[in-house]
Each structure stands twice: as C-alpha cells, then as structure tokens.
Amino acid sequence: MEDKVINIFYLFIFLITLKLLFFRKRLKNPPPCPPSLPIIGNLYQLRKQPLHRTLHGLSQKYGPILSLRFGSQPVLLVSSASAAEECFTKNDIVFANRLHSTASKYLGFNHTIITASSYGDHWRNLRRISSLEILSNHRLNSFLGVRKDETMKLLRKLARISGKEDLRKVELRPMFTELTFNVVMRMVCGKRYYGEEFDGTNAEEAKKFREIMNEISQFGLGSNLGDFVPLFRVFSSHKKFRKVGEKLDAFFQGLIDEHRNKKESSNTMIGHLLSSQESQPEYYTDQIIKGLIMALYVAGTETSAVTLEWAMSHLLKQTEVLEKVRIEIDMEIGEERLIEEADVTKLQYLQNVISETLRLHPPLPMLLPHLSSQDCKVGGYDVPGNTMLMVNAWAIHRDPELWADPTSFKPERFENDPVDGHKLIPFGLGRRACPGAGMADRILGLTLGLLIQCFEWKRVGEEEIDLSEGRGTIVPKAIPLEAQCKARPIVSKIF
Template identity: 50%
Template sequence: MEETNWYTRALIIFPLLLLFFKLFASKQERYKNLPPSPPGLPILGHLHLLKDPLHQTLQAFSDNYGPIIFLRFGPRKVLVVTSPSAVEECFTKNDIVFANRPRSPAGKHLSYDYTTIAAASYGDLWRNLRRITTLEIFSNSRLERTSGIRGEEVKFWVNQLMKNCGDGGYSKVNLKNKFFGLSFNVITMMIMGKRFYGEGVEDVEEAKLFQNLMREHFELANTSNPADIFPVLRWVDFFGMEKKFVANAENMDKFLQDLVDKRRRISASTKTKTLIDNLLSLQETEPEFYTNNIINGIIMILLIAGTETSSATMEWAMSLLLNHPDAMTKVQAEINAHVEQDRLINEQDLPKLNYLSNVINEALRLYSPVPLLLPHEASKDCTVGKYDVPRGTMLMVNALAIHRDPKLWENPTMFMPERFEVDSAEDGYRLIPFGSGRRGCPGANLAKKMVGLALGALIQSFEWKRVDENEVNMAESSGLTMPKLKPLEAICKPRPSMSTQCLI
C-alpha cells in the first residue's frame, strides 16, 4: 500500500515540477544581464552542486565566478555576494528592496505565521516589532537596567564551576554545555525571572520540557526541507516535515503561554520587573497589537537568537585562546590591571578591556556564528554592481568569506587580535557578523556584552589549559549557525586570588 502511495505521489508531483520549471524558465528570459553562474541542470538548478558546509561551497563558486553570482535552488533564484562593496550596495542603495525575508514552511510554523521580527516582511508589523525590540529590550537604558541580572548570573555560574573544582585542583569542564546553559539562563532571567539550566532550577520537570522543546526547535530550524525549494511538495509532505513543524509550534506556544499566564498572575505582587511584565503592561494599553502571539513570538526569537549564537561565539573564542596561551595571558593581565582583585568583572569594566574586545572581534571574524547571514528577498527588480537582479531573488551574504578574504585581511586565517588595535572592526563592511542595514541584528550590543562578561569572568577566575598536548580541534559543523564540530572541553582550576571572592 505504501509503495502504491509513493508512485501515486510521484506521478502527481513530476508533471507539476515540469510545469513549474517551464514557467520559471520563461520568466528568466526577461533578464539578459544576470550575474555569472556555474552550469546548472533543468529543474534542480544548482542543487546538485551544494555540499555541507554550505558557506564553503558558495565561497568556492565565488572564487571561480566572482563576488556577485547567480544561482538557482530549484526554481528559487539566489544572489550570493562575497565582497564589501556588493554588501554595501545591497544594504544602502537597495536596503528597502532587500528588507523582506523569503517565506518557507519553517518560517510560517516556527515564527508565528511570519510575525516575529526575524521572519516578518518589511512593513508596519516589522517596523512596530523593531521599535519594541529597540526601545523595550535593547536600548542602552534597558541594557543598563538589566546589567545586574547578567552580572548575577555570571557570578552564580562561576561559583558553580568553582564548586565543581572541589579541592582547588584541575578539573575537566565541558564548556559547550556550560556556555549554552549560561546564555539560556541569562535570557530567561531577563524575560521571566527563572532559570532553566543547571543548579538553581525551580521546577526540574518544567525545565526538562523546555529544554526538549528548544532542542527540537533548533534541530527543525537547521533541517533542510525540500518544500523550501519546491513548494509543491508541501501538498504531500513527503518527509513529514510539515507535521513536525506544526507539532513543535503548538507545543512551544502552549508552553510559552503557560509561562506568560503564570507571570501575569504574580506580576502585580513582584518588585522585580521582567520583560514579560513590560509586555503585559503594553498589552493592556494596546491590546490590538500586543496579542498573545506577538508576545510569545518576541519571547521565542529572543531565546533562539540570544542563546545559540552567543554560546557558539564564547566557545570559538575560548578555543582560540586555549590554542594561543600568550593571548590568554595577555587578556588575564589586562583584567588584572583594570579590575580590582576583590571583585568579579562586570559590564562597566568592558570598555576598558580593549584586548579582550579585540579577541572577541577576531573570534567573530574567523568563526562567525552565522557564516551566511539570514537570507533577504528582493521585493522588486534592482541592480547590484552591473548586474540585473529579478524580483523575488533570495539574497545570501557569505559573511565568513568576507571575513577570511586575503584581499581584505592580512594573514586572514591567523588568529591576530592585534589587528583591531589599528583597524576599525566595522569599517567598510569587512566585519559583519551581526548583519547590516535595517535588518541587522538589534541585539548585537547585548551579545557583545554577554560574550565579554562570560569570557572575562572565566579568564579572571581560573587558570586554563587544554585537556592534552594537542591543539583544540577547530573543525566546523554545519547548519544555520556554525558550532564547533567537536564540543570544547578544557581543564581549569580556580586562581587563588579569586577563589574566595566569587563565592560571596
């Protein structure tokens, strides 16, 4: 029976794909000056040439065909840019044109029907969401008010690490798990005043459920779905992806709504106000905009964007420092010079720690947590460089290729934090780990504070070394984000000058 269903579906789909391709090919004839492109195949386009990690495949194409290339992922038109000048043109002259996001089943179901700030199309909804995140979450005044939360979470985290070290000797630590737990707890403490990882969790079963839902969400968001390329496949849902998206979205929404409702019941009696409290106050004054879906979508996107990328950056930066102990020593000396010995580093210290900032910028350059920026989509025909770009084309910016371009950086594959002592990190679209233009990441400032605080606290509080004589493996995994292929483990012991101070 299953075999019959498979053949029946194939007989339905194949003619539809042929029709789709013919319609697509007739539209292509209108554009005579498309960017250069590798040879492709009918229907598939260039899909057969794609390999993981995708950013490396796209960089190889750009090396052969230039910094502006045109690809076809099935019927979907794709523009790939790998030069600062092309990026600047996309995000200045064509900023509004490329302000939309491509639509996909994952975007529909995992982003509240495209109503989160990451997935929403450019328009009134997106502008309101951008205003909320800019003023209510990521403004300097808001970040200053929540700096105490981040400081307390880092202190709690360091204390747990010290307790794990026992008698003060060296202990092995899985830093990947530690970094993710810290990043997640910081965001959830800011959002709802609760921890969900490690010690200090109020409800263990609730925490496990949330962890599982988030893990499933990350996995689904990182899974290739043929229906993203061939929308006709959604009608038959060959691989069951649509069902998985719907199930995760429903379970996640129920869980988040329960958290919001619990917070609503105690909000009036608590002195410490969280993001949920602020959003519920706004819901009372503007209920037509601040719907439950909008509030839950804001919470979810903060969790997604604020945990995996920040923790990956911490892990890459610490890996680099372990492989370059001279740089680790230099960061430690800088902290010793600017932070009193009787306290843990805080966010107010970060502007004085220039070398630590350079280390973070160099980690973001060499191992961008998002090597391919979130895709954009052209809302109308435009030009980039000397080439025509058709309406509906998906824009992919290969940020990592720019960050490692030997034409832009001296010794581009070497870890050299000193390069930023004379070189502005954001100058000329050469370093764009958080994107650019009106759809650039609004949480970049928070991410840098969090990464700086976590790394600074670890280096201030512990002596670190690799688990053996071999260098830390720097192989890259694949996905929307770029985590390490092999999770980072290291050995640490408390520094005598800090072991008592941090426990207070």
C-alpha cells in the same frame, strides 16, 4: 478514474515547475551562474557541509556575485564586502523582506516574528518594540543583575570542579549553553530552565521547554525541500513542523497567562510587554509577545554560547594571547575585585579578542536570508524581484584583500584599525541587522573577562586544539572544547 485524476494532478505540478524554471524573465546582464540541474537547480551542490565553505568554493570559481537556483527560487550569493554594502545601503529597502518557509510559518507564528516578517508596518512595530522595550540600553541595564548572577553561578561551578591545587578537566560547551539560555529565559520570564536550582514545579516545566527547543534545533534552511521545489510539496509533510509549533505556542502562551494572572508586576520581558498591552493592546497582542520571546531566544542563546567556546578555543591554542588579556585585566582592574560589566569598555585587548573571534567565526556565517521586493542592480548585474539574497559573512571576514593574514587569530589587528562596519558584519548590515548586538557584547565581554581573571587555563594534554567546524545554521566546534583549569587566588577572596 482515481488514477487518472492523480496523473493529471502530477502533470499539472510538473508543468508549473517547468514554467517556473524555464520561462522566467530574461535578464540583460545576469550574474554568473554555476551549472544547475532541472527541477532542483543548484541544490545538489549544497550536500557538502558546512554550507558557507561550499558556497565560498563556488564564489572563488565563479566570482563574488553569483546567481543560483534553489529549485524554483532564484538566489543571489554575495561574498564581497563591497557587494554586501551595496545590498544593504543603496538597495537596503529592496532587500528588506524575508523568505517565508515552512519553518517560519509553524515556528515563527505564521511568519510574524521579527526575523521572518515582511518589511512593512508590522515589522516596523516589532522593530520599535525591540529597540525601545526589549534591547534598549535602559532595558538591558535593568537586567544587569540577571547577567551577573548567572555568570557568578558559572564561576562557582567551575571553582567547585577545579579546586585550587591541581588542574582539573572541564567541558565548557554545556556550561556556556546553560549560562546563555538561563540569562535569556530569566530576562523573558524570570525562570531558569537549564542546570540546577529548580523548585518542584519548575523542573517539569524546564524539561518540557528543553524538549521543545531540542526538537526545534533539528530544523534549518532546507529542512523542507518543498520550500524550494514546488513538485516536492506534493510529498512534503508539514506535520512535524505543525506539531512542534503547537507545542511552542502553548508553552509561551502559558508563560504569558501566568504573568497576566499574577497580582504584582515583575521585572521580566513578559511583564513589561503586558504592561504596555494594557495601554496599547493593538500593538502588544499575545501573538506579538510570543514572537518577540521566540526571536530573543533564537538570537541570544546559542549564538553567544558558540562564540564563547570559539574564543576560549583560540585562547587555549595561543596562550600568549591569553596571557596578554590576563595582564590587561590585572593592570586595569587589579586583583582585589572582580570585573564588572561597566569595566569591559576599559579592556580594549579583551574586546579585540571578541572582535577577532566574531571575524573568524560569525555565529551565522551566512547571516539570515533576505528577499528582494523588486528588480535591482548589484555590482552592475541585473537581479530580479523575489530573489533570495545570501551574504557569506564568513567569506568576507576571511577576504585577503580586506584582512592581512586572514585565517590567523590576531586580535592585534584591531589595535590601530577600528572595526569597519562594512567588512566585519557578524550581526548583519542595514535596517534588518540583528538588534541584539548590544546584549551579545555584554554577555561575551563579562563572561570571557571573568573566566580569564578567575582561573588559570591550559590545554588537556599536549594535543593541539581542534578548530574544525560542526554542522548547523549556527556553526559550533565539531569537537566540544575540553580544558584544564585551576582557580586563581582572587576566587578565594570572592566566594
């Protein structure tokens, strides 16, 4: 009897899957669609990494607007600037939702964080809080001391390693990771969780935090096939997601409670949000505060660290570009003082280097997926509601119709051609674009400028810098960057 019930259950799941796959709404003019398989759709074509290159290959074969199926989930893949602009202007509200996944349920506080929540009043509240309380110019300026202090720690560490006489080898990735993670967590809760300088209590707490974040880093799009293939939900285990989610929730709740129990207020994100909670408790619940912390951590740490590593890789590969940045810094700032954050706006060529790095290596090459709330048209094609939108920013940034010599690193391309917000989209477009662009600009500009001002940089040996890409939703270099550096005279005047 039990076997019969199980067989009937499996048959039911199978029939539901068939219904979803083969009895969908017929569209008059659907986008081109590569061949797909029953049940899994086009998922079999995504085995080859990195994902953005695989999807770019499909777009080159079938066109810049494609229809795919990830299991039962219809997908619209866009790989042209004009189609992306249409999605995020004319159809911006239509594509303002997010796809809910197992990861966003357990790691995104039941889909309530700003990056995962559906479009509506809750999301608008989160966006308002982010814009006014967390990422406004006023709030970011109030944390200038944190960014400067962490950057100076990086410079001192490099100065100790490099010395003044000989070039010394350094691995930059862990240093950039330490910098960006500590900047964000000091802004959030006033604590350093990476590198040195812990007190006795904080060391154990830091270890626990890093362990949780390492576990989270293992999850990404497609971590759970049950999100796309209903049949697989029978076999999917949410246990690992739930377990990490519970750890994360308890950790962030502990930070909130610790701040709440303090007598004095503190200049941290949690401190400011708890102050607002006293007057508007319905808008600043603990759940919302935890979600905002998580979103800031995800958006502002690894993305900036990866971009710094890519920038330094290109500068070491093209030393004439590095020298041009150094000359600009010496002329605009001089050799008697260090660059300040406010100086970065004067350093146009340095900004061009950052823009060119983001063009060739957007931290999220596929941005974040969107979800359509109703039927619409894109590029003349019919797109049904509940379609996941994937925009290949990496492909748009390398489109030869938009960029001359698109695969080459040429910061000069931005000198007489201001950045077009529709063809350079590392932070996305529309109402759900990343609100953290201002914070990223501050971290990237100050850090990169100081590294060039304070040190001489050279490749290790005569080998070319390897620019191959690694795996991950946020795409790092496949091989961590090693470089040789030596302190410039300005360092001795400062330290």
